[in-house]
Amino acid sequence: MRLRLFLVPLACLVAAVILQTTLFSRFSYITPDLVLLVIILLAITDLPREGVLVMAFSGGLVVDMLGSTALGLRAAVFTVIGYAAVKTAQRVDIGPVAIALWVAALTLAGVALFLVVGTLFGQGGLISTGLARRLIFVPLSNLVLSFVVAPLMNRLIRGKVRGLL
């Protein structure tokens, strides 16, 4: 059972990486950051807090390795957002709408942090075209998707948020 508690999140993370890099990279307006979404939602499951952080770091590192930016950039950002998520998860223990808003806020924070840290580390090229559009649509897409992904993950990984199932 304990093994399942780690294997299922890992499988979710891998699926998120694959879907993010193939499916969601094709659309202009449906632009979620699925890996970040999964990491945030792991905080509302029974996965230990340290596990969430390790998953966040690993997920970020894998996406880093598939891109052109410095290795560790997303790993650092995702870990920070993962930490913020585990520290605030109890406050959203009221239902799907609260979770969606929480996801959107953390995603926006993650995107902003990614751009700031990336720029500080000389990764200017990562600020691609349509920056303002992306700053709006990435959190918005994550917000919408959380209504589907959150109950799914809650069911898969013994969730602890009321009102999701």
Added chain:
Amino acid sequence: MTSLDRSDRSLPTFITLVVVAILLMTFDIRSQGEGVVSVMRGGVQTLVAPLQRGATAVIDPVADFIDGLSDITSLRETNEALRAELAAAQAKLAEAGDAMARLETLEALYDLDLEEIEVGRTPANVIGRPDQFDLAFQIDKGVNDGVIEGQPVIDVYGFVVGTVTQASPDTAIVVPIQASRNKISVLVGSQTGLLGGNPGSPEMTLDIFDARASVKEGDQVVTAANTFPPGLAVGEVLDRAVPQSTALTARVMPFVDVESLRVVVVLAWPANGQIDTAPTDEAEESGGGDEESGTTDSTGGETTDTTETPDTTTADG
């Protein structure tokens, strides 16, 4: 609710992971992606690529169908615009034909024999993009197919896309010119300049440091022989710019829309380091072969083989 009975070691874990991430970032930047980092990236890409290929095979037809449905409304307008463009292009082609005929006459008259540079081509499918903020993308060809770091990449119409920055055995990462930290050497008319990206903007900036004349809207920007084969079309000047003293700065819009790329062509450049790429059935099956054939047809090159046929680079522009 949260498992408060467990000892909370999240803060030390958090600090450790963030420090490790920052160290990794520093190491990667200092080593410029070489060495251990390169091996790690290659390993992960090799592991993930089969899953991405599988996902792409399933997703592409569905996404194409959805794209097709959403595009139906704009097809009529696009069709009309394309007809107008075609007419203008045909007029230009007629002018170019006349100029070519005169050039051939002059070459024959003065007994000139201009050497044609042959460049190997490897068509590749785009199989993944990391996220919404990174313009770099993965292709399904790697070292095993003759793709190595530093090789230029064009689209199926011959427009410049970018450069291969990382090559693993079966995949490679391409960074478009808009996102590259390196400027590329280009020609506008007879003037040589440097073209670089602008973060947050699809436009690029052209700098000519020994400008002798102004550039005007619509002037074509092509590559100068350096990291790219000469004569590849990059983009066009957006508005008129006049030299200030001897320097000139102009805005350039690249021809390629990086985000909509599905198939690209990797060039074995420099030509003297030409790689003998093996023909792959996979490229033909996945559509790359058709696209590539279309390219060589349209540029007047030979169309005997989709992957190996060397073609004259000057024809691409």
